[in-house]
Amino acid sequence: MQITSHTFKANGVKALADVDLQRALGHVEKGFIEKRQMAVDALPEFDALRDRAVAIKTHVLKHLDLYLETYAKAVEAAGGTVHWAEDADHARRIVLDIARRRNAKTVTKGKTMISEEIGLNAFLEENGITPIETDLGEYIIQLRGEHPSHIIAPAVHVNRDQVEADFRRVHVDLAPDRDLTEPVLLLAEARQMLRQAYGKADIGITGANFLVAETGTSVIVTNEGNGDLTQLLGKCHVVLASIEKIVPTLEDLSQILRVLARSATGQEMSVYTTLSTGPRRSDDPDGPEEYHVVLLDNGRSNMLGTEFEEMLRCIRCGACMNHCPVYHAVGGHSYGWVYPGPMGAVLTPSLIGVDKAGHLPNASTFCGRCESVCPMKIPLPKLMRHWREKEFESHLQPRAQRWGLGVWAFFATRPRLYRLATSFVVPLLSRLAGSRRRFASLPLAEGWTQWRDLPAPEGRTFMQQWAETNGGEDLV
Amino acid sequence: MSEATLESRDGPRVGLFVTCLVDSFRPSVGFATVKLLKDAGCRVEIPRLQTCCGQPAYNSGDRADARTIAEQVIELFEGYDYVVAPSGSCAGMLKKHYPELFAGDAAWEPRADAFSAKVHELVGFLSDVLGVTQVGARVETRATYHDACSGLRELGIKAQPRRLLESIEGLTLVELKDAEVCCGFGGTFCVKYPDISNAMVGKKAKAVAATGADLLLAGDLGCLMNMDGKLKREGVAVEVRHVAEVLAGMTDTPPIGGRL
Numbered sequence: 165m166q167i168t169s170h171t172f173k174a175n176g177v178k179a180l181a182d183v184d185l186q187r188a189l190g191h192v193e194k195g196f197i198e199k200r201q202m203a204v205d206a207l208p209e210f211d212a213l214r215d216r217a218v219a220i221k222t223h224v225l226k227h228l229d230l231y232l233e234t235y236a237k238a239v240e241a242a243g244g245t246v247h248w249a250e251d252a253d254h255a256r257r258i259v260l261d262i263a264r265r266r267n268a269k270t271v272t273k274g275k276t277m278i279s280e281e282i283g284l285n286a287f288l289e290e291n292g293i294t295p296i297e298t299d300l301g302e303y304i305i306q307l308r309g310e311h312p313s314h315i316i317a318p319a320v321h322v323n324r325d326q327v328e329a330d331f332r333r334v335h336v337d338l339a340p341d342r343d344l345t346e347p348v349l350l351l352a353e354a355r356q357m358l359r360q361a362y363g364k365a366d367i368g369i370t371g372a373n374f375l376v377a378e379t380g381t382s383v384i385v386t387n388e389g390n391g392d393l394t395q396l397l398g399k400c401h402v403v404l405a406s407i408e409k410i411v412p413t414l415e416d417l418s419q420i421l422r423v424l425a426r427s428a429t430g431q432e433m434s435v436y437t438t439l440s441t442g443p444r445r446s447d448d449p450d451g452p453e454e455y456h457v458v459l460l461d462n463g464r465s466n467m468l469g470t471e472f473e474e475m476l477r478c479i480r481c482g483a484c485m486n487h488c489p490v491y492h493a494v495g496g497h498s499y500g501w502v503y504p505g506p507m508g509a510v511l512t513p514s515l516i517g518v519d520k521a522g523h524l525p526n527a528s529t530f531c532g533r534c535e536s537v538c539p540m541k542i543p544l545p546k547l548m549r550h551w552r553e554k555e556f557e558s559h560l561q562p563r564a565q566r567w568g569l570g571v572w573a574f575f576a577t578r579p580r581l582y583r584l585a586t587s588f589v590v591p592l593l594s595r596l597a598g599s600r601r602r603f604a605s606l607p608l609a610e611g612w613t614q615w616r617d618l619p620a621p622e623g624r625t626f627m628q629q630w631a632e633t634n635g636g637e638d639l640v
Numbered sequence: 641m642s643e644a645t646l647e648s649r650d651g652p653r654v655g656l657f658v659t660c661l662v663d664s665f666r667p668s669v670g671f672a673t674v675k676l677l678k679d680a681g682c683r684v685e686i687p688r689l690q691t692c693c694g695q696p697a698y699n700s701g702d703r704a705d706a707r708t709i710a711e712q713v714i715e716l717f718e719g720y721d722y723v724v725a726p727s728g729s730c731a732g733m734l735k736k737h738y739p740e741l742f743a744g745d746a747a748w749e750p751r752a753d754a755f756s757a758k759v760h761e762l763v764g765f766l767s768d769v770l771g772v773t774q775v776g777a778r779v780e781t782r783a784t785y786h787d788a789c790s791g792l793r794e795l796g797i798k799a800q801p802r803r804l805l806e807s808i809e810g811l812t813l814v815e816l817k818d819a820e821v822c823c824g825f826g827g828t829f830c831v832k833y834p835d836i837s838n839a840m841v842g843k844k845a846k847a848v849a850a851t852g853a854d855l856l857l858a859g860d861l862g863c864l865m866n867m868d869g870k871l872k873r874e875g876v877a878v879e880v881r882h883v884a885e886v887l888a889g890m891t892d893t894p895p896i897g898g899r900l
Binding site: 173176177180489490493494526527528529530531532533535536546549551552553554555556557561565569572573575576577579580582583586590599600601602604609611612614615616617618619620621622623624625626627629630631639640 | 660662665666686687688690705793822866870899
């Protein structure tokens with residue numbers, strides 16, 4: 165997909181002016197937050213479970229090589245095949261090879277962000293293979309030629325009227341005068357279209373929320389059942405997963421599942437939690453003939469052993485973006501690549517380079533709400549700050565910002581000079597404001613005064629006043 | 641008053657970290673802070689050569705300057721029993737982030753840790769350390785309170801200001817919807833991303849107006865200036881003050897940004 169992270173600022177301005185988008189974002193700001201809070205309040209041991217989940221993933225990341233090997237052996241033992249993909253291009257080629265070998269024309273897809281990361285749909289289409297997204301949200305945005313704007317609610321930016329228009333535009337074989345006024349009717353129509361697709365698909369591709377090392381099992385959690393149909397009805401199941409999805413055991417899986425859905429949608433569990441281990445066995449009633457796992461690195465192993473390793477604990481619940489006031493303002497597409505919100509602010513620079521995605525870790529007030537709700541307790545603001553440090557070291561920040569910071573730091577590190585300068589500048593600024601006591605505009609402060617007044621200093625500095633009123637008493 | 645002065649002769653020695661914004665923009669908050677600390681029995685001293693906590697450098701990725709400033713602050717303040725700041729953001733920087741800045745530095749890490757243990761945000765200090773449960777002030781007003789992010793999430797300042805505000809005679813506290821959501825200030829964020837910041841503070845201004853309160857309070861001057869600037873620009877007639885001013889009963893001065 166086309167990366168637009170470098171135009172984040174302009175993307176944001178456009179998003180802020182988009183009335184439909186702003187209305188849609190209002191739902192994120194309310195629904196997800198309230199539901200998560202209720203789920204958390206109902207489980208007294210929630211915080212202890214978070215600690216347990218953090219411990220599991222921290223342990224895995226310390227021994228990732230070992231667990232990956234264990235997992236791969238278990239997959240092979242169950243009759244599946246593991247493919248190691250170093251980058252996006254490699255992963256795409258692996259999938260295409262499988263598709264070519266099976267002479268595949270149609271591929272159904274459960275929701276997978278790795279597919280977005282490697283740009284799989286466009287690539288398959290270029291090679292004459294039709295991908296059909298089966299998650300309702302993904303289906304909608306595929307019809308619209310868009311990308312997900314949210315990690316678990318990919319079409320959260322789209323409203324009902326838009327979906328109706330899209331369905332009428334694309335489903336031309338259906339009666340033009342059919343009733344689509346209610347969401348449930350839209351849902352029924354999507355289901356009708358997708359049911360046809362499952363049967364004729366040659367391959368079913370899904371993502372994986374977890375990979376269990378001890379059993380070689382891939383796990384998806386869904387609410388629509390489309391994932392199950394995708395992987396069971398196709399003759400060949402391909403799992404796309406990144407290397408950090410590993411958990412050691414089924415017991416560990418069950419621990420982390422308890423924080424995942426609660427953090428994401430506020431459910432105790434997702435409607436479906438589906439475990440897949442290898443292809444159909446001789447005594448299985450159904451299942452795919454072939455089972456493949458494409459394990460994608462794409463820059464993740466470079467994060468191991470660095471300050472960004474903690475980000476690899478992420479289980480993609482989306483709580484960080486659900487609680488992010490910046491995400492609420494500009495929506496997911498503004499972030500310009502696969503992963504929006506605070507998650508993307510740390511992950512995107514790691515995966516595509518901070519030179520392309522420098523805005524993302526900067527566009528945060530460090531309000532800390534993301535970290536406070538992250539089930540994996542990832543210190544997202546701290547990691548965004550690390551990216552700012554890398555930018556500073558490489559002189560990647562805008563010149564005006566560097567200059568401003570330099571002037572400020574010159575005075576702030578010279579206390580006597582700072583006192584002298586403020587004792588002139590502050591009273592002067594105060595007098596300039598006149599009786600109104602605020603500025604509607606001020607040179608060099610347009611960023612502030614464009615949208616709000618700037619309160620004026622009261623008068624002389626506190627230090628000046630204190631020295632006089634107390635004759636310097638207590639001033640040391 | 642005389643009792644308080646007597647007590648303050650052998651009360652804890654508190655170094656006041658004024659904060660750069662209070663020093664330059666709102667000295668009233670400094671005076672109110674001194675009064676609250678002295679009323680609670682503290683001996684207050686104010687090191688003259690303090691500048692800033694270093695957060696602008698730290699959050700811009702400039703660790704070297706942040707460190708230089710942190711060393712200045714630690715040297716100036718480490719001798720006190722307590723270090724108190726009328727700001728959750730600056731106190732959070734001193735308490736939570738200085739130790740991170742010096743992590744692994746054999747000479748400075750122990751000093752930063754020891755210093756960190758002494759640092760408190762003003763209202764948290766009054767409530768949690770000094771056990772103040774009421775202030776003697778009387779202010780006739782209908783007030784609402786915004787939970788500034790660093791104080792709330794880094795230092796756990798939530799119930800303390802509300803408890804003390806409720807002890808003020810004449811003051812009615814009305815809760816602000818989404819009081820825990822960021823106002824969009826974020827230090828340099830508000831000028832680096834003015835449009836997004838504006839969307840955030842616009843929501844905040846609407847929520848403040850909806851309370852019907854006459855007075856908006858918070859514990860951080862940056863957030864207060866941001867919210868005040870937006871309220872004034874939108875023509876909302878709500879006075880804006882730092883919570884310390886009201887707790888100290890010092891509301892004779894014009895509010896932040898004047899009146900409409």
